[in-house]
Amino acid sequence: MTEGNFVDYVKIYVASGKGGKGSSHLHREKFIEKGGPDGGDGGRGGHIIIRGNESLWTLHHLRFQRHIKATHGGDGGSSRSTGSDGEDRYIDVPLGTVVKDKETGEIIFEITENFEEKILARGGKGGLGNWHFRSSTNQTPRYAQPGMPGEEVDIILELKVLADVGLVGFPNAGKSTLLSVLTSAKPKIGDYPFTTLKPNLGIVEYRDFKSFVIADIPGIIEGAAEGKGLGHYFLRHIERNSTLLFLIPADADDIKKEYEILLDELRRYNPEMLDKDRLIAISKCDMLDDELKAELKVQLDTEFEGTPYIFISSVAQQGLTELKDKLWQMLN
Numbered sequence: 001m002t003e004g005n006f007v008d009y010v011k012i013y014v015a016s017g018k019g020g021k022g023s024s025h026l027h028r029e030k031f032i033e034k035g036g037p038d039g040g041d042g043g044r045g046g047h048i049i050i051r052g053n054e055s056l057w058t059l060h061h062l063r064f065q066r067h068i069k070a071t072h073g074g075d076g077g078s079s080r081s082t083g084s085d086g087e088d089r090y091i092d093v094p095l096g097t098v099v100k101d102k103e104t105g106e107i108i109f110e111i112t113e114n115f116e117e118k119i120l121a122r123g124g125k126g127g128l129g130n131w132h133f134r135s136s137t138n139q140t141p142r143y144a145q146p147g148m149p150g151e152e153v154d155i156i157l158e159l160k161v162l163a164d165v166g167l168v169g170f171p172n173a174g175k176s177t178l179l180s181v182l183t184s185a186k187p188k189i190g191d192y193p194f195t196t197l198k199p200n201l202g203i204v205e206y207r208d209f210k211s212f213v214i215a216d217i218p219g220i221i222e223g224a225a226e227g228k229g230l231g232h233y234f235l236r237h238i239e240r241n242s243t244l245l246f247l248i249p250a251d252a253d254d255i256k257k258e259y260e261i262l263l264d265e266l267r268r269y270n271p272e273m274l275d276k277d278r279l280i281a282i283s284k285c286d287m288l289d290d291e292l293k294a295e296l297k298v299q300l301d302t303e304f305e306g307t308p309y310i311f312i313s314s315v316a317q318q319g320l321t322e323l324k325d326k327l328w329q330m331l332n
Helices: 175-182 232-238 255-269 271-275 290-303 320-331
Strands: 009-015 048-052 067-069 089-093 097-101 107-111 117-121 152-159 165-168 200-205 211-216 243-249 277-283 309-311
Touching: 009 089, 009 117, 048 097, 048 107, 067 089, 107 117, 117 152, 165 175, 165 232, 175 200, 175 211, 175 320, 211 320, 232 255, 243 255, 243 320, 255 271, 255 290, 277 320, 309 320
Parallel strands: 009 067, 048 089, 165 211, 165 243, 243 277, 277 309
Antiparallel strands: 009 152, 048 117, 097 107, 097 152, 200 211
C-alpha cells in the first residue's frame, strides 16, 4: 500500500434525483370526442447507493469528487405511459467504510461485505397521473401530482482498515521493520519517530498456504486519546482487529510502563479495545545476550502475569516463526 495514495477520510455532498411529475393529458383520438384522462405517472428519481468493493483499499478515488448527484425521474406521458426512472449512482467503497452524517456525526451505516449495497439517499417518488384521480363525479380531472423531491445529505466516509492483527507500539519501536520482514509489504523505514504516517497492510504467509493480514499503524504516544501526536487519526484503524500485537523494544527504559501507557491510551479511546486478544513482542532482542535475556524473562514473568509475550528480532530474524505460530493460534 503506497503511503501517499492512502486516503481514509472524505467529505461528500450527495443528492438523489427528484421524481417526475404525473401527466394531466386527456385522451384524443379520431371519432372519440371525450376520451377521458389518460395521463401516466412520473418516474422515480435515481438513488445514491453505497457499494462495498473488496478490490479497493483506500478512498483515494473519491478524494476530488465532492458532489455526487443522481438523475431525475422522467415525466409521465399520454396513453398512461410512465416516465423513465432516474439513473442510480453507485459509490464504490472499500470494506470497513463507515458512513456518517456530517452535521450530527451519527453513524448512518457501515459496509463490511463485498458487493453489499445500501441506499444512502432515496430518489423522489414519481407523481401520479390524472388517470388515478378519475371518479364518477369528476370524470375529467385536469390535474396531476408533482414528483416528490429527492434527498440531499452531507456525509463523511471514514475507512477503518480490516486486518486480523494490529501492531501497537510507540514511535520507532520497529513496527514497520517487523511488517517488512513478515510480509512482502514495503513500508517506509527510518531512524526517527513517526516515519509511518499512514497505516500499512501486509499479508503474512503461514504454513500450508494459509495467510492472515497484519496492519501497521503510526506510533502511539502518551496522550494520543486526547489528540496528541497523530491522535485519533489512526486509533480507529485497530478497532476492527481481533488481535493486538504490542511491540516494545528491549532497550526501553521500563517495558512494563510502556505497555501500561499503550493500554491506557486504548482504554481511554475505546474501552472495548481491551477485550481483544493481546500478545506482547519484545523487539530488538538481538542486542541482548543470553544472560540479559534470562534476567529479563524472570522480571517479565512477574510483571506480565497471564499476558503472553515473546522475544523477537526483525533484523536478525529471531523468533519470527514462533510469533507467526502464536498469532495463528490466537486467530483460530
